[in-house]
Amino acid sequence: MNKKPRKAIKFITLLVSALLIGTASAAIYYSLNISGTVTTAVTVCFGQGSDWPSGSTMGTGNTSVSLSLKAYPNTTLIYEQALKVNNTDNSATPSIKLRHISITNNTADVGNFTFIRIVLLDDSSVQKGYLNYTVSGNYFTLDSSTNYETMDASDVWSIRIETKAATNAQAGISINLQIAVDVQE
C-alpha cells in the first residue's frame, strides 16, 4: 500500500481535530471575555406615596412591596400616588418599565371586578406606562404600554392605581396581582 495517502489522511484528520478544538477554545474564550462590575447598592427603589394604602408593607431594601387595595362597587377608587419610585442617584439615569407577572384568573371572584389600572407617572405626572386589567366574564384581560423610560438623576416618579368593582359586587372578595418594575442601569 502506498504510504503517502495514508499519511495524508492521518494529517487531515489531525488538522480537522485541531480545527474543532480551536473552535471550542474560541467559544470558551468568548465567555471569558465578558466582564462586569457588581455593586450591592440599588439606584432605584420604592417609597411610600401620599396615598399609601392602609395595611400595605414595604419590603427590605425598598425593592419589593405588598399593597392592600380596596375596590368599591360601581365607582372608581383612585390612589393618585400609591407608590413613589425614587432614583436615589444624583447622576445616574436608569430606565424603568412596568411588567405584568400574574393575576388571579378564571374564577368567579374575578367577575366581581370591573378593572384595575396601574399607571407609571414621571415627576411631571406625565404617563410613562400602564397595565390596564379589564374584566370579561371570569377573566382579566390586559392592555399595556411597557416600554423602558429613562429617569433623570434624582427623579421621583409615582405609581397611580385605579380600581373599580362591578355593580352588586360581593364585599370581601379579593384578587391577587403581581407586577414588576424592571430597572436597567
Next chain:
Amino acid sequence: MITVKKLRKIEKIVLVLALFSLFRATRVVSGSTFFQMSIQAYATISSPPIILQNGANNVSVIYANNTSAKISVDANATSTTYTYALNVKNNEGGTQLILLETFNYTGISKINATIGFYDNSTFEKQIIIEGENVTEVGSYYNLASFSTVHIRIADLEENITDGTAYLHTYLRIRIPNTSTYTLYVITFEFK
C-alpha cells in the same frame, strides 16, 4: 496523488480557517446591570364609605350600591327650594371630604339655581347656575364620621319654558390628608 507540497498547501488553508474562526468568535461584550423590583397587590371589594339616600323631598332615584343617583325636580317660573333633595351619609368612622363638581350639562340655559350641602343649619354652596353659566363655587366639605348632609337646590326657577335640562356632576370623596378619591355620579334633571 497527494504530494507533500499539496499537503503543506492544505495545512496553510486549514490554519487560516482555524485562525479566522477563532477571531470571528471573539466578541467585545458590554452591557448594563438589570434588576427587578416587585409589587404584590391584593385588591379587596369593600362597602363604599359614603352612601347616597333619597331625601325627604322624595325626588331622587338611587342606583345600585348607593353610589350614584339622579335627582329629578320640576322647574317653573316660581322660585322653589328643595332642601332635602338627596342625603349623603358617611358610613365610616373617619371624616371624609366631599365636593360637588360639574362634568357636563345640556339645556341648562333655562335654569337658575344654587346647589350645595345643607347640614340643617349651614348652606355650603357648591354650584351656581345662572342662565348658561355653570360655576363651581364650593370647597371641600368635612363630612364627619357617621353623619349625614343633604343636597339642597335653592332658588330654582325656569326662566324660559324649553324642555328638560340636565346637569351631570361628580360627588368627589377624598380621604383627608391624601389624594385618594372616588367619584359618585349625581345627575340633576330639571323638568
